[in-house]
Amino acid sequence: MLSIQDMFVFCKKKGFVFPDSEIYGGLAGFWDYGPLGIELKRNIINEWWQRFVHEREDIVGIDGAIITNPKVWEASGHVDHFLDVLVECGKCNYRVKAESLIEDFLGIRAEGLKPEDFDRLIKENKIRCPKCKGEFKKARFLQLMFETSVGPVDGVKSYLRPETAQLIFINFRNVVETSRVKLPFGIAQVGKAFRNEISPRDFLFRAREFEQMEIEYFVHPDRLDECSYFDEVKDMEVNVLTAKMQEAGVKEAKKMRVADLVTERIATKWHAYWIALAYKWFVDLGINPKNLRLREHLHSELAHYAGACIDIEYRFPFGWKEIYGNADRKQFDLQQHSNYSKKELCLYDQATKQKVVPYVAAEPSQGVDRTFLAFLFDAYSYDKKRGNVVLKLHPRLAPIKVAVFPLLSNKPELIKKAREVYTTLKSHFNCFYDQSGSIGRRYARQDEIGTPFCVTIDFDSLKQNDVTVRDRDTTKQTRVKIDDLAGWIGKHLK
Amino acid sequence: MLSIQDMFVFCKKKGFVFPDSEIYGGLAGFWDYGPLGIELKRNIINEWWQRFVHEREDIVGIDGAIITNPKVWEASGHVDHFLDVLVECGKCNYRVKAESLIEDFLGIRAEGLKPEDFDRLIKENKIRCPKCKGEFKKARFLQLMFETSVGPVDGVKSYLRPETAQLIFINFRNVVETSRVKLPFGIAQVGKAFRNEISPRDFLFRAREFEQMEIEYFVHPDRLDECSYFDEVKDMEVNVLTAKMQEAGVKEAKKMRVADLVTERIATKWHAYWIALAYKWFVDLGINPKNLRLREHLHSELAHYAGACIDIEYRFPFGWKEIYGNADRKQFDLQQHSNYSKKELCLYDQATKQKVVPYVAAEPSQGVDRTFLAFLFDAYSYDKKRGNVVLKLHPRLAPIKVAVFPLLSNKPELIKKAREVYTTLKSHFNCFYDQSGSIGRRYARQDEIGTPFCVTIDFDSLKQNDVTVRDRDTTKQTRVKIDDLAGWIGKHLK
Numbered sequence: 001m002l003s004i005q006d007m008f009v010f011c012k013k014k015g016f017v018f019p020d021s022e023i024y025g026g027l028a029g030f031w032d033y034g035p036l037g038i039e040l041k042r043n044i045i046n047e048w049w050q051r052f053v054h055e056r057e058d059i060v061g062i063d064g065a066i067i068t069n070p071k072v073w074e075a076s077g078h079v080d081h082f083l084d085v086l087v088e089c090g091k092c093n094y095r096v097k098a099e100s101l102i103e104d105f106l107g108i109r110a111e112g113l114k115p116e117d118f119d120r121l122i123k124e125n126k127i128r129c130p131k132c133k134g135e136f137k138k139a140r141f142l143q144l145m146f147e148t149s150v151g152p153v154d155g156v157k158s159y160l161r162p163e164t165a166q167l168i169f170i171n172f173r174n175v176v177e178t179s180r181v182k183l184p185f186g187i188a189q190v191g192k193a194f195r196n197e198i199s200p201r202d203f204l205f206r207a208r209e210f211e212q213m214e215i216e217y218f219v220h221p222d223r224l225d226e227c228s229y230f231d232e233v234k235d236m237e238v239n240v241l242t243a244k245m246q247e248a249g250v251k252e253a254k255k256m257r258v259a260d261l262v263t264e265r266i267a268t269k270w271h272a273y274w275i276a277l278a279y280k281w282f283v284d285l286g287i288n289p290k291n292l293r294l295r296e297h298l299h300s301e302l303a304h305y306a307g308a309c310i311d312i313e314y315r316f317p318f319g320w321k322e323i324y325g326n327a328d329r330k331q332f333d334l335q336q337h338s339n340y341s342k343k344e345l346c347l348y349d350q351a352t353k354q355k356v357v358p359y360v361a362a363e364p365s366q367g368v369d370r371t372f373l374a375f376l377f378d379a380y381s382y383d384k385k386r387g388n389v390v391l392k393l394h395p396r397l398a399p400i401k402v403a404v405f406p407l408l409s410n411k412p413e414l415i416k417k418a419r420e421v422y423t424t425l426k427s428h429f430n431c432f433y434d435q436s437g438s439i440g441r442r443y444a445r446q447d448e449i450g451t452p453f454c455v456t457i458d459f460d461s462l463k464q465n466d467v468t469v470r471d472r473d474t475t476k477q478t479r480v481k482i483d484d485l486a487g488w489i490g491k492h493l494k
Numbered sequence: 495m496l497s498i499q500d501m502f503v504f505c506k507k508k509g510f511v512f513p514d515s516e517i518y519g520g521l522a523g524f525w526d527y528g529p530l531g532i533e534l535k536r537n538i539i540n541e542w543w544q545r546f547v548h549e550r551e552d553i554v555g556i557d558g559a560i561i562t563n564p565k566v567w568e569a570s571g572h573v574d575h576f577l578d579v580l581v582e583c584g585k586c587n588y589r590v591k592a593e594s595l596i597e598d599f600l601g602i603r604a605e606g607l608k609p610e611d612f613d614r615l616i617k618e619n620k621i622r623c624p625k626c627k628g629e630f631k632k633a634r635f636l637q638l639m640f641e642t643s644v645g646p647v648d649g650v651k652s653y654l655r656p657e658t659a660q661l662i663f664i665n666f667r668n669v670v671e672t673s674r675v676k677l678p679f680g681i682a683q684v685g686k687a688f689r690n691e692i693s694p695r696d697f698l699f700r701a702r703e704f705e706q707m708e709i710e711y712f713v714h715p716d717r718l719d720e721c722s723y724f725d726e727v728k729d730m731e732v733n734v735l736t737a738k739m740q741e742a743g744v745k746e747a748k749k750m751r752v753a754d755l756v757t758e759r760i761a762t763k764w765h766a767y768w769i770a771l772a773y774k775w776f777v778d779l780g781i782n783p784k785n786l787r788l789r790e791h792l793h794s795e796l797a798h799y800a801g802a803c804i805d806i807e808y809r810f811p812f813g814w815k816e817i818y819g820n821a822d823r824k825q826f827d828l829q830q831h832s833n834y835s836k837k838e839l840c841l842y843d844q845a846t847k848q849k850v851v852p853y854v855a856a857e858p859s860q861g862v863d864r865t866f867l868a869f870l871f872d873a874y875s876y877d878k879k880r881g882n883v884v885l886k887l888h889p890r891l892a893p894i895k896v897a898v899f900p901l902l903s904n905k906p907e908l909i910k911k912a913r914e915v916y917t918t919l920k921s922h923f924n925c926f927y928d929q930s931g932s933i934g935r936r937y938a939r940q941d942e943i944g945t946p947f948c949v950t951i952d953f954d955s956l957k958q959n960d961v962t963v964r965d966r967d968t969t970k971q972t973r974v975k976i977d978d979l980a981g982w983i984g985k986h987l988k
Contacts, residue, residue, distance in 0.1 A: 013672065015672030015673050021559075022664075024834075026563065028645070033556060057920070062531075063531070063535065065703050067524055067640075067703055068515045088647075147642060150702065151690070152589055152690070170516075170518070173517065178508060
């Protein structure tokens, strides 16, 4: 399997992702998407919005600001609790996130530990600075939010949002009053978030600026197990690493039915339903299920307000890592903002004729950049026979859908016909025209960037008004009439 | 015409836009898009990307980070020159952007004036504080960029990008090396930008957080007038207010052919071509040309490096205001970044067999939020006969494409059929199902949010398997077979 460093090299070389401000030496934890990367990212976001907003009756979208009134982050607990633990070498001042240090040295999960826990672990295991072998100073908390100041001269101290979720909660009342939603329903959002990570690492995986796709799903607090959609997913099989298994030292996930998550009290029906939908979304868009697993959070990992939290993890070259999290957040956030703002954040439930503070039964949340990375790793393959990389992205995710080639680049009549075909297809799909190099080289270039179809115009095309369509994954060639071509491709992109 | 305040009220009431963090009293200059607003905004961005990236062979996209190495903003001149002039009342400390104060008091354009110019104007015209009638202190410069600090403890002082353009220039080399582009070509980007405005105002028009859609279009410096696409636009008619007309005190724009912009030396062919394309984009998506005009910048308004700059202005209730700007930026930015970074930012031009620093012949740049506002103002109308607002958005921009109603809400057989139709349409278009209230009331609700088609299922539908499709703008009703419905609507959304 490709290492994360190899993946970065591939992404840069092909124009998927560049280091931000590289000509100035870059800035750690920031990345720019290149011409192919932005297409893949847009396709990911559009597939998500289509599936979870447009095709559903119970979800509406919003798009909140990145900078918001700082009271939002006081109420949510971020100002006091959204902290990382830093350790610093007493000799060379090397600074590292305590969690990363411990995970690298001891290979154990260190999320959520306190400064004193890290001090103890460092002492017990005689961990020294990896740069100079010096001793570490006492661990301490650091604020993870980026600060800024809003307004001229002595502005208001505010923050760049460290997550998109709170923008949903603070808009809850406005959405309810304008959208005629009724319980159960969800609010979706896609957008950037910022965390001043001590140690950004693993390419896009842990960046300081990143993008999230999130839903807060609200249900009646007395009806947590009345999920009318549950039958759609109950028999789906998923790989699961339960809290119990982790406590017993089990490393390999086991297969379970989604219904078992409920009977084994790992998740409520609503919670299990939403996790199943995300799992299915990844699989439908091409991720091999053997590289996916659910991981139930241990009780010690849970935020004090959370009823349960389940991640979807992807098997990266640097281990199984979270690409999606889904917490049962209870009524915590709405109650918290209601207390802080002195505004009533509830709704009148027609069905029960009650005013209720809705319960967040599920919070499907995934990083766009991590999703991007998982799709790339899963699609990447080297074909020995062809002698080139084949990026087997789902056709709906592929940055370029069709490449159009004249068979020979020195025959004006082939070029003329190829240009006509290209121009027609361009209004339907993102296309690429190429007449340079051998046809084999041109196929290889498209394989490497995941283009599902290559259309070649040859001398027969001039007589028969048809083309060869070559399939990326099978290399199978099909003859298609030019008049039917856009329709044929449209059908095969699904 | 609706005032900007009325438009805000309308947007809030219908769920297009909410004041950010309203439950905490908001934060001046920040706005959140609601369920309908995010759909309209997504449609605007998608239409732009489709037209200017996917349908073109000479444009590729990127997506740069919001926070970048601060050297970018030193090189670009923003650290030293991206300043606003503040005036502050000596008595009550009221602070206002000098430009806004002067424009409000004197009704003259005050962009680009220096503190001493403002001091003189304030003195000459005896302008006092509008709050307390106190005297203003000396005007002074203020940095417009939001600052933040990157990295733990003593981090690097950096900025939130005040424009997206620089991210294109600093990625120029990586794009050229990975994308096989050749001159002339452009790089496009859509994304957020931030300006710590002294006086945010006019709703979305001047916000502190906003979104831009931008292209930098690179040509060979010796071939500024070799625009092979020019014939496509040369005979287009546009409304223009030239610099000369402004200097002569003329207020009304005059009609000109795009070709005249070139012959009258207002723009180069490339510059004129790109401006014409944007004008056409607005008009194709429904803006009435009588509400659009080009305004050539006066020589005194131009940045020192710019060859020319032409805006597209929209007739807002608060005056003709910029919704799009397009500067001829010469070779300034690439040369500047090349000098600062000591990296060669040029490309080898196959056609002339030369290494050249490309010339930015056009920089089409428009605010997403201002575009959003212009489309809403242009679409808003009150229909006296119907007694309700009709939002005549272009069908491709409309947040919801189709609403589906059973004629009567107490007939299970109508509801059943209507639900079937709704479910089928939902996988194709963003749809809304509604069975509450009279049919007239349901039509009115959809008119107000711009839904182009309402589909009603009545008793004939059960027998004939057809429906009534009602057109928002004409109220004309057409009978369409259910089997043909998705196709019929798809065709009429174009």
